Amino acid sequence: MRAGAPLPLIVLIVMAAALLMALGARSAAADEQQKEVSALTARIEALPDRSRLLFDLTGLPPVTAHPVANPPRIIVDLPEVLFRMEANAGLSPGDKLIKSYRYGTFAPGRSRVVIDLVGPAKILKADSEVAVGGPRLVIELAPTSAGHFASTVAEQARLQPAEPPKLPAMAAKAPTDKPMVVIDPGHGGVDMGATSKHGEMEKDVVLEFARALRDKIQETGRARVLLTRDHDMFLPLGERVRIGRENNASLFISVHADTLSASRVEGATVYTVSERASDAEAARMAEKENLADQAAGLESKADAEEVGDILFELTRRETRGYSRQFSHSLISFWKEVGALNKNPSRSAGFVVLKAFDVPSVLLELGYLSSEKDLSRLTSQDWRERAAQKTAEAVDAFISARSREARAPAEAPSGAARPQ
Numbered sequence: 001m002r003a004g005a006p007l008p009l010i011v012l013i014v015m016a017a018a019l020l021m022a023l024g025a026r027s028a029a030a031d032e033q034q035k036e037v038s039a040l041t042a043r044i045e046a047l048p049d050r051s052r053l054l055f056d057l058t059g060l061p062p063v064t065a066h067p068v069a070n071p072p073r074i075i076v077d078l079p080e081v082l083f084r085m086e087a088n089a090g091l092s093p094g095d096k097l098i099k100s101y102r103y104g105t106f107a108p109g110r111s112r113v114v115i116d117l118v119g120p121a122k123i124l125k126a127d128s129e130v131a132v133g134g135p136r137l138v139i140e141l142a143p144t145s146a147g148h149f150a151s152t153v154a155e156q157a158r159l160q161p162a163e164p165p166k167l168p169a170m171a172a173k174a175p176t177d178k179p180m181v182v183i184d185p186g187h188g189g190v191d192m193g194a195t196s197k198h199g200e201m202e203k204d205v206v207l208e209f210a211r212a213l214r215d216k217i218q219e220t221g222r223a224r225v226l227l228t229r230d231h232d233m234f235l236p237l238g239e240r241v242r243i244g245r246e247n248n249a250s251l252f253i254s255v256h257a258d259t260l261s262a263s264r265v266e267g268a269t270v271y272t273v274s275e276r277a278s279d280a281e282a283a284r285m286a287e288k289e290n291l292a293d294q295a296a297g298l299e300s301k302a303d304a305e306e307v308g309d310i311l312f313e314l315t316r317r318e319t320r321g322y323s324r325q326f327s328h329s330l331i332s333f334w335k336e337v338g339a340l341n342k343n344p345s346r347s348a349g350f351v352v353l354k355a356f357d358v359p360s361v362l363l364e365l366g367y368l369s370s371e372k373d374l375s376r377l378t379s380q381d382w383r384e385r386a387a388q389k390t391a392e393a394v395d396a397f398i399s400a401r402s403r404e405a406r407a408p409a410e411a412p413s414g415a416a417r418p419q
């Protein structure tokens, strides 16, 4: 069988090639399944008896939907979907049932579409399906009575109480004596925050600033920095406060950029927390920012005021004093950036600033509704300078606090000494 010897080799080669091809095909199919689904376009079709919201997709994800009240909304939950549409797609569709809608990540591996309703509606359909043009997500809503809507909401709450998303535990930090600064870029994921008329979104503007600020603080080498979110994800307000407290932050800075109907109003404002708002504008701002959880479809609960003992009250009072001290210092450093609101120091009941033991401020970088502010906020050069000044204010605050901590026994100047 001298001539037969090469044959098994050829057979082997053919078999190996076939096996490799089969494996390749299988892994390609697995990749296809694993691949994240994208949403490419979104549109509304108004039909005589219903409104239909459609997203063109690249796959068929599982879909669940339920209504929530106050204000009436429909929440559509999906596994992670990459939304690749225009930033302001769907913000004001002018539909008779759908007031507006937004979409984005809600928690790691989960995405969400939130539909704000004009009035009570029932879900006729919420599913992904294959249509002529390819896969799509279909949400069909029809008007219903207030009574029917309320009973569906109550039934949903009974079956599946709304829970804030579970987030991965923060990595334990190696012990170090450097103080921790927590920077909190507002909004994120399904909660876009304010938007400019050109489509710039608050959630993106504040994240870019927060990253620049982190770099500037880290350059000083005198503090550790943690961002409550480092990418485009939703984070409930309570979670932001928790991150500050659990990391023993010496300072918590929440970063925002609002819009106003008056486009002449401009410049940065630093807010601290107070029971009574410093002015009507501050009250309005706190009310708006405190609705952030609602934007993602979470129920907004009246926050139970922590009732504490005398030590709690003393700590809170001291913390608020430090917050105001940092606020004043930040404003004086920002004078050099030259972009302050004419009333830059305000206070109101911001939920995100309520950690009783972490000095906290909310830095409103400016207004996306002001062309001047918008050009500053989207300029890398301005961002670098403003982040630099903020980092200098942080450094001054931290240095002053650590001097205090090193010399606790020294009597404060002016204090009465025993004779």
Ligand SMILES: [Zn+2]
Pocket (backbone or CB within 6 Å): 186, 187, 193, 194, 202, 256, 257, 258, 289
């Ligand atoms: Zn905001």
